[in-house]
Amino acid sequence: MSPLPITEADLQAYVDAALPEARRSEVENHLAAQPEEAGRVRTYLTQKQALRSSFNPILDEPLPANLSALASPPPTVAADGRHRPLLARWSLQRIAAGFLIALVSGFAGWLAHDRYPPPESLARNSPLPRRAAVAHAVFSPDMRRPVEVGAEQEDQLVAWLSKRLGTPVRPPKLGALGYELIGGRLLPGNVGPVAQFMFQDGSGQRLTLYVSTENTANQDTAFRFAQEGPVNVFYWIDGKFGYALSAGIDKGKLARIATAVYDQIEHK
Amino acid sequence: MDSSAILAEIPRLRRYARAMLGDRAAADDLVQDTLERAWSRLHQWRAGSDMRAWLFGIMHNLRIDQLRRPRLSAHSIDADDFDVPTRATQNDQLELRDIESALSRLPDEQREVLLLVALEEMSYADIAAMLGIPAGTVMSRLSRGRERLRLIMNGEQASTRLRVVR
Numbered sequence: 001m002s003p004l005p006i007t008e009a010d011l012q013a014y015v016d017a018a019l020p021e022a023r024r025s026e027v028e029n030h031l032a033a034q035p036e037e038a039g040r041v042r043t044y045l046t047q048k049q050a051l052r053s054s055f056n057p058i059l060d061e062p063l064p065a066n067l068s069a070l071a072s073p074p075p076t077v078a079a080d081g082r083h084r085p086l087l088a089r090w091s092l093q094r095i096a097a098g099f100l101i102a103l104v105s106g107f108a109g110w111l112a113h114d115r116y117p118p119p120e121s122l123a124r125n126s127p128l129p130r131r132a133a134v135a136h137a138v139f140s141p142d143m144r145r146p147v148e149v150g151a152e153q154e155d156q157l158v159a160w161l162s163k164r165l166g167t168p169v170r171p172p173k174l175g176a177l178g179y180e181l182i183g184g185r186l187l188p189g190n191v192g193p194v195a196q197f198m199f200q201d202g203s204g205q206r207l208t209l210y211v212s213t214e215n216t217a218n219q220d221t222a223f224r225f226a227q228e229g230p231v232n233v234f235y236w237i238d239g240k241f242g243y244a245l246s247a248g249i250d251k252g253k254l255a256r257i258a259t260a261v262y263d264q265i266e267h268k
Numbered sequence: 269m270d271s272s273a274i275l276a277e278i279p280r281l282r283r284y285a286r287a288m289l290g291d292r293a294a295a296d297d298l299v300q301d302t303l304e305r306a307w308s309r310l311h312q313w314r315a316g317s318d319m320r321a322w323l324f325g326i327m328h329n330l331r332i333d334q335l336r337r338p339r340l341s342a343h344s345i346d347a348d349d350f351d352v353p354t355r356a357t358q359n360d361q362l363e364l365r366d367i368e369s370a371l372s373r374l375p376d377e378q379r380e381v382l383l384l385v386a387l388e389e390m391s392y393a394d395i396a397a398m399l400g401i402p403a404g405t406v407m408s409r410l411s412r413g414r415e416r417l418r419l420i421m422n423g424e425q426a427s428t429r430l431r432v433v434r
Contacts, residue, residue, distance in 0.1 A: 008407075008411050009407045009411075012407060012410050012411055012414070013392075015414075016385055016392075018391065018392065040415075040418070043418050043421075044414045044418070047367065047386075047414060047417055047418070047421075048385075048386045050367040051287070051367060051371070051382075051383070051386040051387060052386060052387065054287075054367055054368055055283050055286065055287045055387055056283070056387075058279065058282055058283040058286055059279040059280065059282075059283055060279075061279070061282070063278055063279070063282075064296055066296070066300055067278055067282070067296060067299055067300060067303065068278075070300065070303040070304065070307070071274060071275045071278070071303075096272070099272065099274075099275075102307065103310075106307040106308065106310055222293055222296045222297045222300055223293035223294070223297065255291075255293070258293075259291070259292065259293060262293065
């Protein structure tokens with residue numbers, strides 16, 4: 001009996017090692033006689049390997065707080081005042097306890113889901129992006145006095161804002177993205193001081209980073225996007241810190257800068 | 269319900285979401301939504317069934333929902349809107365960035381199947397069941413996706429910053 005012709009599906013399954021042994025050797029014989037096909041199959045194998053090399057390192061990254069929080073009680077601010085809810089630091093017992101609580105809460109929530117409307121995500125109701133956008137709209141167009149303390153006195157600016165906010169705050173470095181710090185100021189937040197850092201690019205386009213330390217709800221978020229009139233805002237919450245990056249530039253560009261800011265703040 | 273099973277799946281969900289969306293923040297948002305939905309639908313999970321397939325199925329459905337209403341909500345960061353964040357540019361990284369860039373240019377449904385096969389090592393039958401499509405469709409998406417990726421990598425190695433074309 002002559003072997004069945006080799007199909008495209010056979011070649012794909014060969015790449016994925018999904019063929020029975022007998023069929024596999026038939027495909028190998030076929031490829032030995034078809035160098036062009038063989039080259040294509042080799043490329044597919046290389047692709048597969050490249051995808052793994054490219055994305056497998058993500059498996060070893062520490063989980064972001066907002067994700068590990070979904071497997072345990074909301075993370076709290078550590079005793080030293082710094083927010084470090086890394087999974088690695090938690091004992092198995094705490095994780096297990098967290099699961100139990102999450103499980104019970106989830107079940108209770110399910111029981112109650114007819115009675116109560118679904119809870120809105122905290123971040124979506126947060127006043128943070130709105131306050132940040134207003135602060136941006138007020139100060140960024142000011143040509144002569146956009147900031148209280150200029151970048152030439154960055155050390156003093158950092159020391160002053162850190163002292164007033166009661167916790168170390170520091171502007172990110174965005175030179176690689178074309179934005180230089182021009183300075184910062186203190187602003188009133190909901191219950192106390194917040195900080196605003198302002199940056200400018202070569203064309204005079206300005207963006208501001210609003211830093212609040214007033215979050216008490218212990219719910220971290222990933223990036224959120226909000227729009228207030230012409231001002232686009234990306235914001236996120238990390239422990240007691242709320243960050244909002246505002247500018248009148250398009251969302252894509254701003255997202256890229258926000259990613260850089262996030263990386264600098266979270267991986268300091 | 270083996271709770272630690274969910275925790276064990278989170279890194280895989282992140283890897284897949286990042287490869288699908290090309291952007292870390294958007295990917296983690298998607299994972300967060302997936303987990304929230306999983307907790308809220310725990311009653312739909314059948315004990316003893318495959319937790320990973322269940323979670324990936326939820327993520328797939330969320331992604332479909334997002335694509336159907338792309339302008340809604342705070343989750344609207346789209347990989348199309350901006351370049352993938354820059355990363356280290358040592359030589360050995362260049363090739364990886366190329367494949368990520370090429371990957372982002374595949375149609376969603378081809379990229380999805382390609383990644384489920386390459387990263388998750390799911391069987392064709394499991395992918396078909398999870399996506400609710402015939403096995404033949406899985407094969408044709410896989411085949412077309414691989415060939416398209418090959419052509420992109422061959423033809424455009426010179427240009428690095430590529431816009432997503434759908």
